[in-house]
Amino acid sequence: MTDDDTRDGSTNDVEKRWNxxxxxxxxxxxxxxxxxxAGAAFAAxxxxxxxxxxxxxxxxxxxxxxxxxxxxxxxWRAEGVWPIWQAASWVLLLLAxxxxxxxxxxxx
Numbered sequence: 001m002t003d004d005d006t007r008d009g010s011t012n013d014v015e016k017r018w019n020x021x022x023x024x025x026x027x028x029x030x031x032x033x034x035x036x037x038a039g040a041a042f043a044a045x046x047x048x049x050x051x052x053x054x055x056x057x058x059x060x061x062x063x064x065x066x067x068x069x070x071x072x073x074x075x076w077r078a079e080g081v082w083p084i085w086q087a088a089s090w091v092l093l094l095l096a097x098x099x100x101x102x103x104x105x106x107x108x
Contacts, residue, residue, distance in 0.1 A: 020081035027088040030071070034064030034092055038099070045106060054106040061096035065089045 038060040044053035068089030076082040 018081045018083060020084065023075065023081050023084050027068075027071075027084045030064070030068065031088045031091060034061065034067075035095070038064075038095075042099075042102065045102065049106055051103060051106050054103040057102050058096045058099040061092050061099055065091075065093035065096060068092055 038057050041053050041056040041060055044050060045057065066089075068085055072082050072085040072089060075085055
């Protein structure tokens with residue numbers, strides 16, 4: 001047995017050879033759906049100049065990032081490939097941070 005393997009034969013947390021196409025597709029679909037919802041709120045903001053819709057854009061992205069972190073925790077508890085979901089969460093949280101200026105542009 002090598003240092004990279006644990007006693008039960010599973011991979012170590014620091015090992016970078018994780019691969020799970022099913023989880024990857026699920027995470028990508030999740031991110032795309034959250035971005036599509038935020039895009040719909042952004043389109044409503046552009047059409048109606050609505051402050052509520054403008055606030056929803058970063059709110060939807062932030063809620064999606066938190067939801068992704070919850071999914072990360074569930075996959076980690078099930079001993080699955082959790083870094084895929086963590087990366088998806090960070091992408092959504094970063095987009096939420098970038099979109100924080102949208103409500104300020106409408107509020108003027």
